[in-house]
Amino acid sequence: MRAFVRAALGALALVLAVPVTVARADESVVGGRPVKVSDHPWMVAISSRSRFGTDRSGQYCGGVLVGRATVVTAAHCLSRAVLGVEWQQVRDLRIIVGREDMRGRGGQELVPRRVWVNPTYDSYSNAGDIAVLTLGTQQPKGRALPMAKAGDAAYRAGTRANVYGWGDTTGSGTYAATLRSAQVQVYSNAACSRAYPGNADGKYLADSMLCAGTPQGGRDACQGDSGGPLVARGRLIGLVSWGTGCGKAAKPGVYTRISAMMKHVTAHGAG
CATH class of the missing domain: 2.40.10.10 (Trypsin-like serine proteases)
Structure with missing residues (x-):
């Protein structure tokens, strides 16, 4: 595992995947500005309180709704290196939709009905870093973000x-x-x-x-x-x-x- 590479999520606490309480802040993304989830309804959070603590709803990765019941995220977010165990052992893996503040209870916390992690993902080169999560219930029309095809x-x-x-x-x-x-x-x-x-x-x-x-x-x-x-x-x-x-x-x-x-x-x- 290479130091200072985001594929490792950077922090030893996350790699060891023990429950932790992370520092609170009203900022996110280096050099960013605040935006509302309600204006970007395709933005979702991937969470597990048992692995990452109860603060901020256990959020540890992001994801994006690309279909009414389809979310994509990074394959490494579901890796043993990040979770500390195989993802199948994480009983409280959740997809959080529509939550403005991760310290609150708004929106929905959904259990993925099916999880596919790219079997060709290479943790050394980081090639093929994608996973597909299927929701048990469809989201309203118009919430998904379209994907740009080759040549776009x-x-x-x-x-x-x-x-x-x-x-x-x-x-x-x-x-x-x-x-x-x-x-x-x-x-x-x-x-x-x-x-x-x-x-x-x-x-x-x-x-x-x-x-x-x-x-x-x-x-x-x-x-x-x-x-x-x-x-x-x-x-x-x-x-x-x-x-x-x-x-x-x-x-x-x-x-x-x-x-x-x-x-x-x-x-x-x-x-």
């Missing part, structure tokens, strides 16, 4: 995008209670490859990944945002996957490229 202009370098989450605001374990979003821009494959050429930091694989950030740094996803969406032109283009640090100028966040994973969502989702 939303993937073009320089496109403005937004990342969403309840994660660490500083990179030092200060987690959020309410949803925030940060604006970043999609980088070219060449720039992403220069940032992650294949060393201890990780290797960028253009066919299954994309990266996004800002030239000066300061805006990024961080620990606890894993599995959450990167949205451009009103469409889902990526899932928070990994990266070195949070908000570093030369180290943009790396995301699972949705266009490369749509076949899995179609095959294992419920619509």
